[in-house]
Structures are given as C-alpha cells and as structure tokens.
Amino acid sequence: MIPDLSHDRIDRLREAFEAAGYDADGVVDLLGPAAHGALGRGEPVPALRATADAGALGTLVRLFLLGLTEPRSAVEAALAPLPLAEALDAGLVVPDGDQLRAGLDVRPHGVGDQSWWVVSDLDSELRGGRPVATDHVLGVGHASLSLVRATSRRPVGSVLDLGTGCGVQALHASTHAQRITATDVSKRALALAEATFRLNRVDVELAEGEWFDPVRGRRFDLVVCNPPFVVGPPRTDFVYRDSGLAGDDASALVVRQLPAFLNDGGTGQLLASWVHRDGEDWQDRVSGWLPPGVGVDAWFVQRDVADPELYVGTWLRDAGYDPRSEIGMRKATEWLDWFEANDVIGIGFGFVTLRRTDARGEVVCEDLRHAYDDPLGPESDQWLRRVDWLRAHGSAEALLRARLVTADSTVLEEVSAPGDEGWSPVVHRLHRTDGPGWQHEVDELGVRLLAGFRGALPLGELLELLAVGYGENVEELSAAAIPVVRELIRHGMVVPAEWTGEAR
Structure with missing residues (x-):
C-alpha cells in the first residue's frame, strides 16, 4: 500500500514541525546530551523523562522517536494545522486502542548546520519486534x-x-x-x-x-x-x-x-x-x-x-x-x-x-x-588528485625531478629492542594522523630520506646524497625507493612541494 502523502498534507506537516520546534536542534535541546545519547543507544527512559510536560514537541518525540502511543487529543494538537483525519488517511499515525502511534518514521536528521526531516518506514524495533514488510523503506541507518x-x-x-x-x-x-x-x-x-x-x-x-x-x-x-x-x-x-x-x-x-x-x-x-x-x-x-x-x-x-x-x-x-x-x-x-x-x-x-x-x-x-x-x-577527492599527479609523473625520471614534502600529519614511531650496546631500533613506522590513518613501515634509509623531504631538493638529488653518505649504489637505491615514495604520495603521507605553498 502506497501512503497518500499529498503535497498539501506534507506542507501542513512541515508547519506543525516548525511550530513545535521538532528539528535536529530542537530535539537535542529538549533531551539534553545525556538523554539524547541514551536514545541513540536504544535506551528510551531518559528521553521519556525529558519529554514530560514538553507540549507538542514532547508529543512528537514520544510518537516518532520513542514509538510510544499518545492520546488522540495530544496528537491532534501536535500535528495542527494538519487535521488528524488526514494524518490517519495518510498513514502518518495509526490507531492503537484508544490512542495513536506512529505509522511512519518521520524524524529530524541533522549534520553540521543542516537540519532535515526524513520519512521512512518504522524499523523492526518500533514495530514491536515484528519483521518488516517486503517493500520496507529503510530510514537513516x-x-x-x-x-x-x-x-x-x-x-x-x-x-x-x-x-x-x-x-x-x-x-x-x-x-x-x-x-x-x-x-x-x-x-x-x-x-x-x-x-x-x-x-x-x-x-x-x-x-x-x-x-x-x-x-x-x-x-x-x-x-x-x-x-x-x-x-x-x-x-x-x-x-x-x-x-x-x-x-x-x-x-x-x-x-x-x-x-x-x-x-x-x-x-x-x-x-x-x-x-x-x-x-x-x-x-x-x-x-x-x-x-x-x-x-x-x-x-x-x-x-x-x-x-x-x-x-x-x-x-x-x-x-x-x-x-x-x-x-x-x-x-x-x-x-x-x-x-x-x-x-x-x-x-x-x-x-x-x-x-x-x-x-x-x-x-x-x-x-x-x-x-x-x-x-x-574529502580523502577520496585528495586520492583522485594524487592519482592525477602520479600519472603526470609516471616515469622514474619525472618523479626523480619532483620536489617533495613530508606532510605535517605524518609522524614517525620507532620500536627499539635492548641489546649489548643499549636500545636498537627494530621497527620504523610512519603514521598519518588524519584522514584514514594510514601506516607504513620503512627502513633506516627511508627514515633519512623522508627527513630530507623539505621541498628544497628534487628526489633524485636527495637519493644521490643518501647513496654517498651510506655507501649505496644510487641506481639500486633509486629503484628501491621509487615504489615506496609513490605509495607514500598515494596515501598523502608525502605531498608535492607545490601543494604546500612554500618550501620548508
């Protein structure tokens, strides 16, 4: 059965919600942080206590958010100017003995400065534990x-x-x-x-x-x-x-x-x-x-x-x-x-x-x-941006000419083990402290290389200096470093210097 939710009925319902203050901020203000949090955990009693003597707003919260029955007179007053007969015809509320309960789930949904109302079907919990219908319309899950x-x-x-x-x-x-x-x-x-x-x-x-x-x-x-x-x-x-x-x-x-x-x-x-x-x-x-x-x-x-x-x-x-x-x-x-x-x-x-x-x-x-x-x-946007940059620097030669910066959100964790000469590092792990929180393990040379990512020298020159300082073959070092650097760029732990606005 398709509910008869005509434009006129919905417009009147909006008027009722606005008059009662039944929106995301209004519900939070009425319940308070503790009762609102309890409601989110499926604990209704604190919210029930908070809605006592709260007029139309309290009625709407108990009706639509707690799934309780309410007296006809209280529901009629809370839904005005939408006539109760029309609310019943639309399936917004349904009889339950001498009282009424919600027939549809109509609840505020707020994110940031935005506050909306979402109309859906009642979930199994608000249906008394009964299985939902085949054509059930899920709410905000x-x-x-x-x-x-x-x-x-x-x-x-x-x-x-x-x-x-x-x-x-x-x-x-x-x-x-x-x-x-x-x-x-x-x-x-x-x-x-x-x-x-x-x-x-x-x-x-x-x-x-x-x-x-x-x-x-x-x-x-x-x-x-x-x-x-x-x-x-x-x-x-x-x-x-x-x-x-x-x-x-x-x-x-x-x-x-x-x-x-x-x-x-x-x-x-x-x-x-x-x-x-x-x-x-x-x-x-x-x-x-x-x-x-x-x-x-x-x-x-x-x-x-x-x-x-x-x-x-x-x-x-x-x-x-x-x-x-x-x-x-x-x-x-x-x-x-x-x-x-x-x-x-x-x-x-x-x-x-x-x-x-x-x-x-x-x-x-x-x-x-x-x-x-x-x-x-936001990370998906940046991932695509990094894909574009890596595609433009697809060759090893192009990447070696790039100037790179270790992102501010990248930190280094070192795990050391005791030895004959004191503590010796056994694990070097990079952590990204924002976004998805990526982690990468690197070796000692990788740690030294990232320390040089300040946007002043291109990657190739940094690898040459590192090879000389540690007695490594520069071609072999570059071949090993390039895949690691690409992965760190892809995960936003290392960024092109031109993205930072200044060399450091």
Whole structure:
C-alpha cells in the first residue's frame, strides 16, 4: 500500500514541525546530551523523562522517536494545522486502542548546520519486534550514514542518487549540486522519498525503474548509490537489501555499468559487498568488475570482512527475525547452505570510488579495517588528485625531478629492542594522523630520506646524497625507493612541494 502523502498534507506537516520546534536542534535541546545519547543507544527512559510536560514537541518525540502511543487529543494538537483525519488517511499515525502511534518514521536528521526531516518506514524495533514488510523503506541507518561520510562534497552540476530509498543521499547532495535525479525500483520508496523532499523543500527529479534503466542515455557529474548489496541466494525477501541477483552480482552490476553514466571527469561513489573464496584474491575479483575499454580510476576500500555465520545472523536480526525461531532457522540454513555450495568463506564490505577518465585508469584495492574518525569523502577527492599527479609523473625520471614534502600529519614511531650496546631500533613506522590513518613501515634509509623531504631538493638529488653518505649504489637505491615514495604520495603521507605553498 502506497501512503497518500499529498503535497498539501506534507506542507501542513512541515508547519506543525516548525511550530513545535521538532528539528535536529530542537530535539537535542529538549533531551539534553545525556538523554539524547541514551536514545541513540536504544535506551528510551531518559528521553521519556525529558519529554514530560514538553507540549507538542514532547508529543512528537514520544510518537516518532520513542514509538510510544499518545492520546488522540495530544496528537491532534501536535500535528495542527494538519487535521488528524488526514494524518490517519495518510498513514502518518495509526490507531492503537484508544490512542495513536506512529505509522511512519518521520524524524529530524541533522549534520553540521543542516537540519532535515526524513520519512521512512518504522524499523523492526518500533514495530514491536515484528519483521518488516517486503517493500520496507529503510530510514537513516549506519550504512547510509557511512556513504554520506564517504561521498565527496565538491560542487557539481548534476547528481544521480541510484536507488534513493527514503532520499538520504539526495538530501546531502542538495548542499553541493545544482540538479538532482533520484531513482528507485520501489513505488513505496519513491512515495516516501517524494514526501522527504517536499517536507524539506528540496527539488529532486524522481524516476521509477530497475538499476540504470530510468536514466539510459544520460550522464552525471556524480553518481551515489547505496545498492541492495546483501550477499546470498538469488531472492528478494526485502527490496531495500536484496537485489534478486546471486552472491555479489548486484555490486558487480553497479560497478560495471556506472562509468557509462558519468560525464568526463565525473565520479561515482557507492557501498558494495564482495565474496571471499579460498584461493581467490578479493582484489582480483572486484577489479575484474570494471568495464573493459573504458578509462576508469577506481579505489576499492575494504572496511570489514565478516564470516558467513555472523553475516547471516546480523541480517536476520536487521529484518526483525529471531534466529532461534522456526523461520529464522530455516532462512539461516538456506543462506549458509548457499555459502557452502559456493565456497564462500567471508563477505567483504566497503566503499568504491570511480572516476571516468580519458587516460589509462588507475585501480587500487586496499584494506582499511582499522578505526578512524575523519570522513572518507574529502580523502577520496585528495586520492583522485594524487592519482592525477602520479600519472603526470609516471616515469622514474619525472618523479626523480619532483620536489617533495613530508606532510605535517605524518609522524614517525620507532620500536627499539635492548641489546649489548643499549636500545636498537627494530621497527620504523610512519603514521598519518588524519584522514584514514594510514601506516607504513620503512627502513633506516627511508627514515633519512623522508627527513630530507623539505621541498628544497628534487628526489633524485636527495637519493644521490643518501647513496654517498651510506655507501649505496644510487641506481639500486633509486629503484628501491621509487615504489615506496609513490605509495607514500598515494596515501598523502608525502605531498608535492607545490601543494604546500612554500618550501620548508
């Protein structure tokens, strides 16, 4: 059933929210940091106490954020000027005995100075633990927020939000894009996304259809996609997570087709999953998804690898199934049987950045499974910039002529062991203290070389001085150093001197 969320009803709902102060700042101010933090952990009592005697705002928080029932009179007052009868017809609220409860999830979503409202379906927890419907429209979850943080926010002309769901990615795109197109295969998702956009007065072109079908023949500056990437048998239990394709074919499809929908220099950023099999390198697997004959810079970042048992249990609970129930055990058995039959020993998950280029594409696959705080979006921009610089300095001769600087965010850690003559360094490890927090081990000569990266002398001259000082062959030293230096530049631990604005 598609909710009847007409423009008039949504406009009146916005008036009600504005009058009550039901926005990101208003909720935080009402609850306070402690109760707000407890709510985020799934502990409702502190928030319930904070909303006592809070008028319309308290009613809306209890209704939509805590999932509690409220008296009809209180709901009617909180939703005015939207008539209660229309709120019921629209499915925003539903009867529960003599009281009312939320029929849809409508909650503030704030990032920085931005505050929006997002309309989605109630998750399993707010549905009393009952499994969600097949056409369930997911709200603002961990995966969608991860993609938000991993997406570049450089100004662009056009954005495609492929598989928009409730519209979270399109909302964030509105801060830096002139035109936004959002697609989805689900009519229900498009209806809730349209309500989200109308509620926030964000202009988005909506189109219905599978994958890239609604935008055939068009190109965009940026494509973002949080696809139904769950890996498993070819079925569609839930539209928001299951593609109907087997294994990791959904992720492969998006990676393979996306570059054709990019303008020259345009980028695509998505979440993806891939299987791990005995004897197969995951890096070879995902790089093999890229379209042949098309110039694409590709950065595959693996954030996690889950074993099949943990993976199945996690997704069963996500949908509201008790793994101990009859249906939960049956689905888990089918899922694990499929993994076993297809030699799946793990499921990788991560971010993919793609850029269309006329040059020969650079493809890098790497693990990034340690914790870090900074968003990956700015790093993806800088990664592409560094790819361009390394491509322009592709020959050894060009790199040897370059002047380099050790980044301010790069620090050196040394681990020493006791010996007959005191402490002796056994490990030299470089740490990048911002962004993804890369680490690299280097030898003693590498430490000395980086100490000379002050932008004054080209790399070749520094290597010549180092070779003389340590009695090394300069050609052999250069051949060993160049791949290491390229990797340090790619990870932003060493930068071209011209980027710093001054030599040091």
